[in-house]
Amino acid sequence: MKTVFEKSVPGREGCWPEEPKSKIEDFIPTELLREEAGMPSLSELDVVRHFTRLSQKNFGVDSNFYPLGSCTMKYNPKFTEQVAAMPGFAKLHPVIPQLKGAGHHCQGALEVIHETESMLCELTGMSAFTMHPMAGAHGELTGVMLMVAYHRDKGNKKTKIICPDSAHGTNPASAAVAGYDVVSVESKDGIITPEALAEVLDDDVAGVMMTCPNTLGLFETHLPELVEMIHAKDALLYYDGANMNAIMGKLRVGDAGFDIVHLNLHKTLGTPHGGGGPGSGPVGVSERVKPFLPISRVEKLEDGQYYLSYDEPKSIGYVAPFYGNFGVYLKAYAYMLRLGGEGLTRATEGAVLSANYMRKRLENHYEIPYNRICMHEFVASAVEQAKNGVRALDVAKALLDKGHHAPTIYFPLIVKECLMIEPTETENKETIDRFIDDLIEIAEMAGKNPEALQAAPLTTPVKRLDETKAARSMVITDDIK
Amino acid sequence: MPYVPHSPEEVREMLDVIGVNSVEDLFAEIPAELRPKSFDLPKGQSEMAVLEKLGKMAAKNTTDLTSFLGAGFYDHFIPTAVDALSSRSEFYTAYTPYQPESSQGTLQAIFEYQTAMARLMGMDYANASVYDCGSALYEATLMAVRKTRRKKIIVSEALNPIYRVMLDSYTTNLNIELVTVPHNHGRTNVKSITAAVGKDTAAVIVQNPNFFGSVNDFTEMFEKVHEHKALTIMSTYPVMQSVLKTPGQMGADIAIADGQSIGQPLSFGGPYLGIMTCTKALVRQMPGRIAGRTEDEDGKTGYVLTIQAREQHIRRQKATSNICSNQALCALRTLIHLCLLGEEGLRRTATLSTERAHHAAKRLSAIDGVEMFTKGPFGNEFAVTLPVNAFEIIDKLTERGIIPGFPVGRYYKGMENVLLVACTEKTTEEQIGIFAEILRGTI
Amino acid sequence: MIPQELLYAKSHEWLKVDGENGVIGITHFAQEQLGDLTFVELPQEGDTFAAGDEFGSIESVKAASEMYAPVDCEVVAVNEALEDAPEKVNEDPYGDGWLVKVKITGPTDALLDAAAYEKLAAEEAH
Known part of the structure; x- marks a missing residue:
């Protein structure tokens, strides 16, 4: 399909504003100006049809089952879109609460921030939350910066962060970009053991980043002991909230002893993934880490009025220009209000039930490396089919032909031919059964007709793409030939 | 329960297949002492009740004020088709295009967005966007540090302070030296910046138009910076960039911007998007997602995420950045908005905004005691010096339904009387007239 | 498959010694493990490295790997053809796919001979 630049016809009118009275040269000298910017000229219908066609080349949660492990592709309730579009929120300039005498013009928005933080505190058992981080990885970076500030304040000399070998790549990357060395701890039978941790845990360790349940979908059964060991070294325990959908109402990470947590609202609390963003990655902390939270903080006065506090002498400073992705966490707030405590617990139960049901139905057809009760996701392997x-790649592509998005493949790195499956609670049993039946059929075909699977997908807008050619030729704009 | 479809009978069937008696059995591994000590969240409500509650909260915010606020964040008109198209759920309920065959819509849109951004900035390459301009600034800084293996960054004080404070926070633990060069009465101090550059400099960072609205040409300065093998980073404002001399023409190595002003509602601070573009020599240092064009087995054109070996899922702690997403939906909105405007519409938007700002500047500076602070050429934003404290004026005018601008003294000591005023194509001459008259009366 | 006349590092670089002059590349085993290469980042002429120092990196679509100097050395030439054609390393790792030419400035005792490297590669393949 041609690009918008290839479709452009000079002179064609789209959605233009009125004609100015003057020319730009009347205000700015020519030597400070450019030639044409090369934007496409299209009619409004040209644009509408182009992007409608493009949209039809995508799988999304509304059209396809999307069991992408670790991404929690649950249904995104439609009414939350309407909330974010309310003019009282969408038209609000972020600078307003910083102006003298203007705070009363944004009380509703400040209340949203305050209430969302309070609900997240109750959900996780943390003492305070900041809504500023704009994505999960951004929350991780903020969390690691909080570790830096905490240790600096205490005069601790700490240089290392421990991440398990099953961790998302973002954990070590976040620790590294904040200036720490990264040490890996090896999992045994899918989880971290006190013995393995003891081998790498020394006085230089600033913090340990854990995902629980971990990326294999397994609960860290040694958690209480690990927490004690880590705190004994005055290291901070970090919770990667990627898998929070497994534990709502069942475990509060604050109660369990975690010091810093980031949540992925676009996973756990139903805000749309947007094709890769925007997300929202708020960070919660225990009492001792609270003084270091980013500026600003929303405070509530006794008379019920809200204001922004900038007087935070120990703060790590600013991680966002304003208050994070307000338009995203507004949807998460609406989602929490809709479900309430009981509904969130039911969501977790539904997710865990579906994952275990799928695991069980698949166990005679695919290798399940850690075949025991899992949480909201599980890992299967195509080693037998291989x-x-x-x-695993062929299985994934064959699933596309069956109308399902593929699971996450080749992650976590410690499982060969890995298929990481996360159904979420919002998919009904028929959908799950159809997906399992299709996976079983693919397993059977692997024995009879592997070539057919290696040729998949055939029904998608394009067949398998040459990624090597893409990386070698680096045609990443329409102007590179 | 909303959004959880399993009926009691289905739950029973599923539990039987699993071989456990109850749903609670699935959580047996979480020991009693780790169970929530409290879980006091409110009871769930109907969709109607939640909409009503949030509608009331939204109504507590005032959005019908006449606003001259900018400071990097501008209220431009967003064509209706932007909302209509970006609301297609095939776009917004998809995720990062890990399976390219079923994500060609998102991927081609990213490719087109990259093309549009590279053209707008006059640069070779663009990525798929990062969180916001502040994040782009920080990532650009790290690109320069990695590429030059130097640690000193020269920052113009006329760079938006909202981003400068973010850069301060992010670099605290990284052994990077930030040297801020004061502005010269609102002009970017080209001489002082040039003089500050040495063989230990990784990069200089400037903005055009700068925070005070002043339009510059950095070509000569960039040449001198390059003589020291340091890199040049330029932050811009995308609407004005459609008419201004480009970072590429001036010799910038990295050009960044916030994409808010094209396609994103102000939304109380986000979501926005950080635009990142660079020269060919730096593309492998660029963080974030990048879409590239290739072919399928039949030779049909298609798109994939490419040069991913830079990224965290492959390189882990050695990655160029920890970023693993982009602001895809925001980038899509920016692209659609640009397509609807086209070359002419975008140019008109920049010209109209500039025209209104120059009209406002004329009206305001005609008031006794009010003087232009911004000297030389400017676009849609400028600063004026008031005879009184700008904070107090904002307080008084807001009472009358007008937010007159941004108080520069919030970030710049000794500039408490300076007010930063922005216009867009939505600003009318009538609004400017009322603003000027009320300001005259108040002073 | 493994040339007898070369020396090998445990990190899968080979070194061809000719008096004080050397040539460095990566082994057939290493390129096979990485898959189709898409980019090779090399040092500049005049750069000096101690044995074990990272001197460049190499990327495929799904993997990235650092390359380490097998010996103390100074770079005298780099294979510029790889910039546009990284696939040469896949096609001819011991020939056209060489990476850098160096002046050897340290001992080579710690390196493996062909037999020892063959054993190492066989072990790592499992």
Whole structure:
């Protein structure tokens, strides 16, 4: 399909504003100006049809089952879109509460921030939250910066962060970009053991980043002991909230002893993924880390009025220009109000039930490396199928032909031919059963006709794409030939 | 329960297949002492009740004020088709295009967005966007530090202070030296910046138009910076960039911007998007997602995420950045908005905004005691010096339904009387007239 | 498959010694593990490295790997053809796919001979 630049016809009118009275040259000298910017000229219908066609080349949660492990692709309730579009929120300039005498013009928005933080505190058992981080990885970076500030304040000399070998790549990357060395701890039978942790845990360790349940979908059964060991070294325990959908109402990470947590509202609390963003990655902290939270903080006065506090002498400073992705966490707030405490617990139960049901139905057809009760997701492996030349990638592509988005593949790195499956609670049993039946059929085909699977997908807008050619030729704009 | 479809009978069937008696059995591994000590969240409500509650909260915010606020965040008109198209759920309920065959819509849109951004900035390459301009600034800084293996960054004080404070926070633990060069009565101090550059300099960072609205040409300065093998980073404002000399023409190595002003509602601070573009020599240092064009097995054109070996899921702690997403939906909105405006519409938007700002500047500076602070050429934003404290004027005018601008003294000591005023194509001459008259009366 | 006349590092670089002059590349085993290469980042002429120092990196679509100097050395030439054609490393790792030419400035005792490297590669393949 042609690009908008290839479709452009000079002179064609789109959605233009009125004609100015003057020319730009009347205000700014020519030597400070440019030639044409090369934007496409299209009619409004040209644009509408182009992007409608493009949208039809996508799988989304509304159109397809999307069991992408670790991404929690649950249904995004429609009414939350309407909330974010309310003019009282969408038209609000972020600078307003910083102006003298203007605070009363944004009380509703400040209340949203305050209430969302309060609900997240109750959900996780943390003492305070900041809504500023704009994505999960951004929350991680903020969390690691909080560790830096905490240790600096205490005069601790700490240089290392420990991440398990099953961790998302963002954990070590976040620790590294904040200036720490990264040490890996090896999991045994899928989880971290006190013995393995003891081998790497020394006085230089600033913090330990854990995902619980971990990326294999397993609960860290040694958690209480690990917490004690880590705190004994005055290291901080970090909770990567990627898998929070597994524990709502069942475990509060604050109660369990975690010091810093980031949540992925676009996963756990139903805000849309947007094709890769925007997300929202708020960070919660225990009492001792609270003084270091980013500026600003929303405070509530006794008379019920809200204001922004900038007087935070120990703060790590600013991680966002304003208050984070307000338009995103507004949807999460609406989602929490809709479900309430009981509804959130039911969501977790539904997710865990579906994951275990799928795991059980698949166990005679695919290798399940850690085949025990899992949480909201589980890991299967195509090692058996690979003996016939059908790899996890081929299984994934064959699933596309069946109308399902593929699971996460080749992650976590410690499982060969890995298929990481997360159904979420919002998919009904028929959908789950159809997906399982299709996966079983693919397993059977792997024995009989591996070539057919290696040729998949055939029904998508394009067949398998040459990624090597893309990386070698680096055609990443329409102007590179 | 809303959004959880399993009926009691289905739950029973599923539990039987799993071989456990109850849903609670699935959580047996979480020991009693780790169970929530409290879980006092409110009871769930109907969709109607939640909409009503949030509608009331939204109504507590005032959005019908006449506003001259900018400071990097501008209220431009967003064509209706932007909302209509970006609301297609095939776009907004998809995720990062890990399976390119079923994500060609998102991928081609990113590719087109990258093309539009590279053209707008006059640069070789663009990525798929980062969180916001502050994040882009920080990532650009790290690109320069990695590429030059130097640690000193020269920052113009006329760079938006909202981003400068973010850069301060992010670099605290990184052994990077930030040297801020004071502005010269609102002008970017080209001489002082040039003089500050040495063989230990990784990069200089400037903005055009700068925070005070002043339009510059950095070509000569960039040449001198390059003589020291340091890099040049330029922050811009995308609407004005459609008419101004480009970072590429001036010799910038990295050009960044906030994409808010094209396609994103102000939304109390986000979501926005950080635009990042660079020269060919730096593309492998660029963080974030990048879409590239390739072919499928039949030779049909398609798009994939490419040069991913830079990224965290492959390189882990050695990655160029920890970023693992982009502001895809915001980038899509920016792209659609640009397509609807086209070359002419975008140019008109920049010209109209500039025209209104120059009209406002004329009206305001005609008031006794009010003087232009911004000297030389400016676009849609400028600063004036008031005879009184700008904070107090904002307080008084807001009472009358007008937010007159941004108080520069909030970030610049000794500039408490300076007010930063922005216009867009939505600003009318009538509004400017009322503003000027009320200001005259108040002073 | 493994040339007898070369020396090998445990990190899968090979070194060809000719008096004080050397040539460095990566082994057939290493390129096979990485898959189709898309980018090779090399040092500049005049750069000096101690044995074990990172001197460049190499990327495929799904993997990235650092390359380490097998010996103390100074770079005298780099294979500029790899910039546009990284696939040469896949196609001919011991020939056209060489990475850098160096002046050897340290001992080579710690490196493996062909037999020892063959054993190492066989072990790592499992």
